[in-house]
Amino acid sequence: MSMRVTFLGTSGAVPTTSRNPSAIFVNREGDRLLFDAGEGTQRQMMRFGTGFAVSDLFVTHIHGDHVLGIPGLVQTMEFNEREDPLTIHAPRGTGDEIEALVHAVGNRPSFPVRVTEVTPGETAVRREDYEVRAFRVDHDANAVGYALVEDERKGRFDRERAEELGVPVGPKFSKLHEGEPVELDDGTVVRPEQVVGDPRPGRRFVYTGDTRPSENVVAVAEDADLLVHDATFASDRADRAAKTAHSTAAQAGDVARRAGAARLALTHVSSRYANDTSAHRREANEAFDGEVLVPDDGQVVEVPYPDE
Structure with missing residues (x-):
């Protein structure tokens, strides 16, 4: 199953000629x-x-560079004759502001738009085999991050071993892989643990939004396959990062290292560095041994399973 991340906006508070404000698809x-x-x-x-x-x-928080695209997006969806509902999740206490953005300039969408509020620790969305959880970050606003966490997958089915035990090719293979024992014609019972390996981990995508380095982010991002972390500044503006409740690239690298993440994507890059992010990459690489990305707008990243 594929998981594809497209970086639509990687700039900090203001857009540049090459970077749009925050958005990840x-x-x-x-x-x-x-x-x-x-x-x-x-x-x-x-x-x-x-x-x-x-x-x-x-929505991580309601600073303009994270939400001012909502009115245009909703109206574009309406112009495209959308009928399917859209659910917008936002930090608890910010629902009214999101509603105002949805209905900006008197807009009344012709399709259902539902606004829900989430608190850190809550599951915003639960689907058949994954969920999206909100988590606490450290920013100067009512803000959360989000983690997309997949359920464990079934262990690998050992077909060769099953045949050695006398299981005929066919429906009994599926029953065993689903966790059910099967009985052979001679009365022998073959149990799933004899032919199915240990459960395999799903993938974990973690997006911090805006934040200072945080112990809670380290905990949530444990073994993340892709951690997308605030890296508004390089170390030359560490004081500015602390004052404005953002992170430096080196701090993001340290968070990724302590979390044991596989890959780190640095985003929310200040316009100060719009034409040269080499310091971001270098400083994060000094703190983190995994792969470091400073994605451009439009860059697509495939997230593989941990065991691939």
């Missing part, structure tokens, strides 16, 4: 999820071919 096996919607997000979705069939929008 995740396509998980056809489930299309959007995390934040800075101004112009609908144009980025057209530009990079994600389409508008988003079921859920997850």
Whole structure:
């Protein structure tokens, strides 16, 4: 099953000629999820071919560079004759502001738009084999991050071993893989643990939104396959990062290292570094041995399973 992450907006508080404000699109096996919607997000979705069939929008906080794209996005969906509902998830206490954005300039969407509020620790969305959880971050606003966490997968089925035990090829293979014992013609019972390996981990995608380095983020991002972390500044502006409740690239690298993440994507890059993010990459690499990305707008990242 595929999980594809498209970085629609990677800039900090203001857009640049090459970077839009915050927005990340995740396509998980056809489930299309959007995390934040800075101004112009609908144009980025057209530009990079994600389409508008988003079921859920997850807002980290209501600073403009994370939400000003909502009115345009909703109206573009309406112009495209959308009928499917859209659910917008936002930190508890910010629902009224999100509603105001949805209905900006008197707009009344012709399709259902539902706004829900989440608190850290709550599951915002539960689907058949994954969920999206809100978690606490450290920002100067009512803010959360989001973690997309897949359920464990079945262990691998050992066909060769099953045949050695006399299990005939066919429906009994499926029953064993589903966790049910089977009885052979001679009365022998073969149990799942004899032919099915240990459960295998699913994938974990973690998006912090805006935050200072946080012990809670370290805990939530444990063994993350992709951690997308605030890296607004390089170390030359560490004081500014602390004052404005953001992180440096080195701090993001340290969080990824302590969390044991596989890959780190640095985002929310200040316009100060719009033309040169080499310091971000270098400083994060000094703190973190895994793969470091400083994605450009439009970059697509595939998230494989941990055992692939």
